Amino acid sequence: MLAAMLISLGVVFLAELGDKSQLITLTYALRHRWWVVLGGVSIAAFAIHGISVTVGHFLGLTLPARPIAAVAGVAFLGFAVWTWRERYNSASGETTVREPRFVLFAVVSSVLLAELGDKTMLATVALASHHGWLGVWLGATAGMVLADAVAIAAGTVLHRRLPAHLLHSAAGLLFGVFGLWMLLDEALGWRPVAVVSIVGLVLLASSGELRRALRQRSGQVAGDDSVTR
Numbered sequence: 001m002l003a004a005m006l007i008s009l010g011v012v013f014l015a016e017l018g019d020k021s022q023l024i025t026l027t028y029a030l031r032h033r034w035w036v037v038l039g040g041v042s043i044a045a046f047a048i049h050g051i052s053v054t055v056g057h058f059l060g061l062t063l064p065a066r067p068i069a070a071v072a073g074v075a076f077l078g079f080a081v082w083t084w085r086e087r088y089n090s091a092s093g094e095t096t097v098r099e100p101r102f103v104l105f106a107v108v109s110s111v112l113l114a115e116l117g118d119k120t121m122l123a124t125v126a127l128a129s130h131h132g133w134l135g136v137w138l139g140a141t142a143g144m145v146l147a148d149a150v151a152i153a154a155g156t157v158l159h160r161r162l163p164a165h166l167l168h169s170a171a172g173l174l175f176g177v178f179g180l181w182m183l184l185d186e187a188l189g190w191r192p193v194a195v196v197s198i199v200g201l202v203l204l205a206s207s208g209e210l211r212r213a214l215r216q217r218s219g220q221v222a223g224d225d226s227v228t229r
Contacts, residue, residue, distance in 0.1 A: 004135030005142075008127050012049075012143030015123055017150075020178055021114040025107075025148040027174045029155025030167045031083075032103045037152050038145070040107025045144040047108075048115045049124050053137045056128030065117040066187050072113035073183025079110060080175035083168060111148075114178070120144065166209070173205045 016022050028037045115121050124140045159167065177198050184194035 001132050001135040004127070004131035005139035007131065008124065008136045008139030009143040009146075011123055011127065012120055012140045013147050015120045016144055016147030019118065019120060019147075021111050021118070021120070021144075022148055022151045023174060024110055024114055024178065026151040026155045027171045028103070028107050028110075029152040030159050030162075030171050032107075034152050034156045036103050037107055037155075038149060040104045041111055041148045041152075042141075042145050043104075044108045044111035044115070045141045045148075048112055048121060049137050049140040049144070051116075052121045052124035052140065053128040053133045056125035057133040057136075068113075068116045069182045069186035070188075072116065073179045073181075073187055075113050076110065076175050076179030076182060078179075079106070080172050080179055083172035083175055169205060169209055173202065176201050176205075 025037060025041055028040070120140075124136060127140070128136045180197045180201065181194050184190045184197060
């Protein structure tokens with residue numbers, strides 16, 4: 001059991017580095033309390049690797065990757081809209097307080113959707129078919145939580161150093177990129193369309209932030225001129 005646990009921990013930890021679920025965790029950590037995000041990741045990791053172990057060790061089945069990717073893509077586009085809506089509400093002076101349980105649900109659901117059919121889940125399925133299921137389950141869960149804890153630490157540091165409007169914009173952009181890629185490339189197989197759409201989204205978001213910065217700068221200059229007079 002110990003060997004299976006250590007092998008699974010190492011494999012999943014390395015597989016998670018730079019993976020989309022780690023980036024999603026970073027996205028949430030930019031805007032929410034670290035302990036809520038870590039709790040959501042832990043629940044999602046325990047659940048997703050429980051599913052993986054069941055599939056690999058007990059059932060020997062494969063999951064339908066394209067339908068799962070389609071559902072996940074639509075969900076992430078919804079998360080992007082929700083995040084951008086929060087950003088514009090805060091810019092217009094409307095403030096909404098998100099309760100921890102709401103954020104926890106969002107983290108759990110988005111990480112679960114990102115991991116279904118992902119390489120980390122497939123690695124856990126393969127490990128569970130050759131090693132003890134309990135060791136694989138515990139090791140894979142620990143490996144994913146450790147990898148995502150690195151992202152949470154980075155997000156917490158950025159949260160303290162960057163302005164709120166920029167964090168909201170970055171989070172919405174990341175969710176949009178994930179959604180477009182999963183829907184257009186992983187679900188439909190339209191990689192060129194996915195690349196063009198993502199580039200267009202990045203350019204659109206960047207131009208919006210640039211216009212906002214220019215308006216803010218011109219407003220500050222006008223205010224300084226009025227004070228000088």
